[in-house]
Amino acid sequence: YAQSACKTPKRKEHFKSHHMTPLIIKLVKLELLYYTIDVCCSMRGGMVMESHYVDMHLVQRKLLIKSGKNANKCLEKELVILSDSERKKAKLDRSQLFHNSDSRQSVTLLGKAGVGKTTFIQRLCLDWVSGSLPQFQFVFLLNCKILDLTQSNYSLKGLLFDLSMSPRCKDSDSVFKHILSCPDEVLIIFDSFDHIKDFEGLLQSPAKSHTNTKYTIKQLFSGLFQKEILSGCTLLIATRPKDVLNQVLRKMDSLLELCGFSPEDIELYTSKYFGDGSLQKSALKQIKNHRYISSLCSNPLLCWTTCFLLEHQDSCNDDLPSTLTDLYQRVTSKHLQLASLKNSSLCKNRKQLNIPQLCKMAWEGLENHDTRVNPASSTELLDCALKSGILASYKASEHQESHFVDLFTQNLLSAVHLVQSEQVNEKMVVANSVVHQKKRKVQGESQDVLHRFVTGLVFQKAADGVSILDSSVNIKAKRKAVETHLESMKPNDLVPNRLLELFHCVYETSSAKFAKLLLKNLPDNLSFYGTQLCPLDVYVICHLLQQASALKRTFSINLQDTCIPICGLKELVGLKCIKSFWAHTADTIGLWEDLHQSNDELNLKSAIEKFTLHPLKATQGYHIENLPVLVQIHREKKLPMSEFVSALDEGVPALRHLQRLEFELGVQNGPELFPKLIEVLPSLQSLQHLE
Numbered sequence: 154y155a156q157s158a159c160k161t162p163k164r165k166e167h168f169k170s171h172h173m174t175p176l177i178i179k180l181v182k183l184e185l186l187y188y189t190i191d192v193c194c195s196m197r198g199g200m201v202m203e204s205h206y207v208d209m210h211l212v213q214r215k216l217l218i219k220s221g222k223n224a225n226k227c228l229e230k231e232l233v234i235l236s237d238s239e240r241k242k243a244k245l246d247r248s249q250l251f252h253n254s255d256s257r258q259s260v261t262l263l264g265k266a267g268v269g270k271t272t273f274i275q276r277l278c279l280d281w282v283s284g285s286l287p288q289f290q291f292v293f294l295l296n297c298k299i300l301d302l303t304q305s306n307y308s309l310k311g312l313l314f315d316l317s318m319s320p321r322c323k324d325s326d327s328v329f330k331h332i333l334s335c336p337d338e339v340l341i342i343f344d345s346f347d348h349i350k351d352f353e354g355l356l357q358s359p360a361k362s363h364t365n366t367k368y369t370i371k372q373l374f375s376g377l378f379q380k381e382i383l384s385g386c387t388l389l390i391a392t393r394p395k396d397v398l399n400q401v402l403r404k405m406d407s408l409l410e411l412c413g414f415s416p417e418d419i420e421l422y423t424s425k426y427f428g429d430g431s432l433q434k435s436a437l438k439q440i441k442n443h444r445y446i447s448s449l450c451s452n453p454l455l456c457w458t459t460c461f462l463l464e465h466q467d468s469c470n471d472d473l474p475s476t477l478t479d480l481y482q483r484v485t486s487k488h489l490q491l492a493s494l495k496n497s498s499l500c501k502n503r504k505q506l507n508i509p510q511l512c513k514m515a516w517e518g519l520e521n522h523d524t525r526v527n528p529a530s531s532t533e534l535l536d537c538a539l540k541s542g543i544l545a546s547y548k549a550s551e552h553q554e555s556h557f558v559d560l561f562t563q564n565l566l567s568a569v570h571l572v573q574s575e576q577v578n579e580k581m582v583v584a585n586s587v588v589h590q591k592k593r594k595v596q597g598e599s600q601d602v603l604h605r606f607v608t609g610l611v612f613q614k615a616a617d618g619v620s621i622l623d624s625s626v627n628i629k630a631k632r633k634a635v636e637t638h639l640e641s642m643k644p645n646d647l648v649p650n651r652l653l654e655l656f657h658c659v660y661e662t663s664s665a666k667f668a669k670l671l672l673k674n675l676p677d678n679l680s681f682y683g684t685q686l687c688p689l690d691v692y693v694i695c696h697l698l699q700q701a702s703a704l705k706r707t708f709s710i711n712l713q714d715t716c717i718p719i720c721g722l723k724e725l726v727g728l729k730c731i732k733s734f735w736a737h738t739a740d741t742i743g744l745w746e747d748l749h750q751s752n753d754e755l756n757l758k759s760a761i762e763k764f765t766l767h768p769l770k771a772t773q774g775y776h777i778e779n780l781p782v783l784v785q786i787h788r789e790k791k792l793p794m795s796e797f798v799s800a801l802d803e804g805v806p807a808l809r810h811l812q813r814l815e816f817e818l819g820v821q822n823g824p825e826l827f828p829k830l831i832e833v834l835p836s837l838q839s840l841q842h843l844e
């Protein structure tokens with residue numbers, strides 16, 4: 154059989170590498186499996202995947218197809234923001250990740266900081282170990298945080314065997330040969346892809362040779378991505394959405410977003426964290442009773458942080474934090490305190506740990522979009538920070554590297570540096586506090602978090618509880634400068650996502666004065682159009698807007714393309730100061746159904762009356778697709794799933810009052826949806842202008 158299979162020299166070669174070395178391949182694979190278990194089964198804080206992992210859903214995302222030079226360079230702006238109902242339909246679970254029958258694909262896993270991308274990947278690798286991904290013989294996991302992107306002396310073999318999280322392989326030559334002969338059985342994962350800072354030209358000069366030719370990491374990635382090398386392998390990239398240019402990602406075969414924790418997941422997580430018992434019950438009760446904290450916990454990292462704080466709080470009567478700054482100050486202080494208790498010789502008390510030095514390192518790293526600390530720093534400092542859980546250690550190619558453990562910790566310490574270091578002037582603090590009107594460049598998530606922390610720290614009152622700031626440093630001048638900047642802000646001129654950031658910064662000040670100022674200056678028509686809103690965003694918007702009635706202000710709010718969950722929509726629409734709203738029609742109908750089912754006729758009536766469509770600019774398919782069902786509700790005076798609804802006595806006012814409709818679907822969707830528009834026209838009695 155062997156002889157007949159090897160008719161040509163090439164096939165002979167292939168056969169040899171495929172069949173004559175099976176034992177070594179099997180052994181290496183076994184070693185890889187064991188190693189993967191080692192690397193992937195533990196989680197932060199001494200927890201383990203097996204017992205602490207909470208299964209999370211994925212949502213399939215799509216890109217808006219834009220052409221021409223003006224296409225946005227920011228991925229976030231090109232992603233179609235799905236409505237809550239569309240998101241429910243687009244849900245997948247982990248087993249469907251590589252559902253495409255053609256396994257040779259490139260998949261992107263999107264998610265904000267702390268949403269669990271790395272953890273998800275670890276879980277996926279363990280699935281592979283347990284045989285759930287039989288299409289892959291080899292899985293190579295690369296962490297872009299620890300790859301040296303400046304050097305140009307890597308080969309493909311080096312990338313896979315020396316830089317990935319795989320064991321050092323004694324017979325790497327024959328294994329590499331084997332891999333080259335069956336690329337479609339290889340999965341390569343790039344985690345923390347956003348750390349490849351400079352995306353310009355990423356796809357230029359791809360690596361083209363499998364041999365020992367030397368390339369940069371970017372060239373190797375580009376070669377893999379453009380199928381110049383190891384053509385047929387599957388690529389998985391995990392990245393934060395805001396920080397990445399779309400040049401590469403828009404060409405990926407599949408874009409998936411990792412959803413955070415649902416309220417049920419939070420409950421499950423607390424039971425895993427505390428174990429079943431009174432501690433879990435009291436922790437969950439505290440989280441549920443504190444609306445800010447429960448919205449925060451939809452982010453798994455912040456959920457873990459909250460549980461850590463609850464576990465170590467001195468008394469269960471302690472108040473929970475009410476801002477992100479407060480949460481992270483308390484947690485960081487707790488980490489330091491625990492480390493000093495555990496390790497009397499190294500950091501007996503906080504004074505011995507040079508916190509200002511640590512904060513300076515955090516800032517220097519942040520400026521360069523780097524999470525790593527300078528290895529030349531004092532070993533005592535690094536050791537203590539490692540022990541306190543502020544730093545984490547990673548195995549780089551030939552040494553261990555220390556990194557700040559997460560984005561929030563690094564940003565808090567950086568903010569402390571900015572606020573209290575004498576080397577930082579007021580101008581610099583202002584530049585890194587609240588949103589800037591003129592900055593046009595897309596800002597990353599990290600910067601948004603930094604703004605919140607700087608603003609939070611600057612306005613922190615001495616009596617506010619745990620503070621990480623050195624009380625002997627006078628920050629009055631910096632506070633005054635940020636205050637002047639805040640007072641000069643014109644919310645009217647801000648684009649939706651910057652407006653949201655302003656809401657967050659004002660929230661972090663915990664100051665009634667700034668809340669009032671913001672509410673006074675807000676335009677009558679508020680728009681969050683096109684900005685994805687998470688539960689925390691919705692909480693902060695609601696919290697600030699609910700104080701508007703006292704100032705006798707009312708607003709129209711545009712919540713289209715925000716993927717606001719129905720419970721958030723319910724809360725916002727229920728506010729007195731909201732006199733009209735515009736949200737995705739399917740979600741609005743979902744809200745009405747929800748209110749009807751809970752017999753909340755009063756709020757149902759108000760939600761029907763507040764809904765507006767005016768002026769309707771149909772730029773996306775769903776603007777027209779959902780009109781027929783709205784017309785049906787209007788005509789039949791009932792919801793699709795219900796009998797007569799008294800709140801719909803007079804139909805749907807938004808349809809009755811619609812005066813202007815602009816049909817702007819273009820040549821692609823226009824012709825298909827035009828008949829739908831014709832169908833509903835007779836019901837639009839007030840329509841005066843159709844364009």
Ligand SMILES: Nc1ncnc2c1ncn2[C@@H]1O[C@H](COP(=O)(O)OP(=O)(O)OP(=O)(O)O)[C@@H](O)[C@H]1O
Nearest residue numbers: 197205206207266267268269270271272453454457
């Ligand atoms: N599915 C999950 N089940 C339980 N805990 C989770 C899960 N996902 C994340 N966590 C917790 O949240 C923390 C942060 O998750 P992770 O580091 O995976 O986030 P990330 O999205 O990779 O963040 P970044 O973008 O900053 O790298 C983990 O250390 C873990 O404690």
